[in-house]
Amino acid sequence: MxxxxxxxxxxxxxxxxxxxxxxxxDLLSTESISxxxxxxxxxxxxESGSREVSERIDSGENIGAVLxxxxxxxxxxxLLERSARNIFHMEIExxxxxxxxxxxxxxxxxxxxxxxxxxxIENYLSEISKIRWNxxxxxxxxxxxxxxxxxxxxxxxxxxxxxAHLPDERVLxxxxxxxxxxxxxxxLNKLLLA
Numbered sequence: 001m002x003x004x005x006x007x008x009x010x011x012x013x014x015x016x017x018x019x020x021x022x023x024x025x026d027l028l029s030t031e032s033i034s035x036x037x038x039x040x041x042x043x044x045x046x047e048s049g050s051r052e053v054s055e056r057i058d059s060g061e062n063i064g065a066v067l068x069x070x071x072x073x074x075x076x077x078x079l080l081e082r083s084a085r086n087i088f089h090m091e092i093e094x095x096x097x098x099x100x101x102x103x104x105x106x107x108x109x110x111x112x113x114x115x116x117x118x119x120x121i122e123n124y125l126s127e128i129s130k131i132r133w134n135x136x137x138x139x140x141x142x143x144x145x146x147x148x149x150x151x152x153x154x155x156x157x158x159x160x161x162x163x164a165h166l167p168d169e170r171v172l173x174x175x176x177x178x179x180x181x182x183x184x185x186x187x188l189n190k191l192l193l194a
Contacts, residue, residue, distance in 0.1 A: 003062030004037030005185050006159075008053060009069045010141070013045040014092050020166045020174060021069035027178040036064075036189045045141050046096035054148035063159040065188040066149055069181065070142035072165035077172070078180055079134035079165040080121070083113040084147035089139025105147050112150035115160050116191065124187035128180055130172055137163055160191060 007028055009021030022042050029040045043049035053066055072079060086109060088100035117123075118133070125131055137143040146163040153161050164184065166177055 003064050003159075004039060005065045005067060005188055006039050006041065006053065006056075006063055007067045007069065007181065007185065008041045008043050008145075010043050010045050010049065010071065011095070013095055013141075016071070020071050020169050020177065023169065023174045024069055024166060024178050024181055027174060028181060031178070031182060033182065033185070035186065038185055043145065044095060046094045046098060047144075048096075050141050050144040050148055053145070054152040057149065057152040057159060064192045065158070065160040065185075066153075066162070067181070067185060067188065068142070068145055068149065068161070068163040070145075070163065070165050072138075072167065075165050075167035075171070077130040077132060077167060078177065079132065080116075080184075081114070081137040081146060081163040081165065082118075082133055082135045083111050084137045084143050084150055084163070085139075086110045086112075086147060087139055088144070090141075092140070094141050105144055106151065108151065109154075112147060112154055114150065114162050115153075116162050116188070120187065120191070124190060125183060128183060130176075131180060134165065137165070158192070160188060162188065 009025035012019045025040045093099040149161045
């Protein structure tokens with residue numbers, strides 16, 4: 001039996017008063033899903049936050065899947081990220097004041113791709129119109145977090161790790177995004193049981 005799905009969001013950063021990923025995680029934490037366990041966590045927007053889940057994976061915690069949520073100012077729909085790159089390209093400071101304009105996140109591979117199959121959307125989420133694959137997790141803490149989690153899980157079957165960039169709530173209301181995230185979590189659970 002897998003250890004359920006962890007869904008993470010980020011606290012506000014830069015000039016943003018709120019972060020849609022935190023709002024969606026907060027809404028999700030009030031939902032009752034009986035099929036499997038969902039636990040939630042709000043990550044800090046800094047190096048410590050980027051390492052939180054990868055350290056849990058490295059410690060051997062029983063986790064079935066990880067769904068990281070982040071905010072993308074330019075998104076018009078929910079973007080499922082195919083991969084994370086081993087690069088920093090921080091145009092602004094994170095919440096600790098750290099700004100790394102270039103360089104590697106860690107030694108090792110230049111890119112890690114999610115184990116979620118490419119036909120995931122069409123097989124499990126075809127009824128949702130506001131979702132698509134994307135291949136640029138950016139160069140900020142979102143990409144760093146995703147990269148660290150993918151790297152930590154790369155040599156094992158579980159957890160499956162996925163990152164979703166969320167649009168602003170004016171594009172897609174938080175409640176609707178939460179319903180889509182629940183559908184994604186249920187679909188990840190089906191993958192784990194396949």
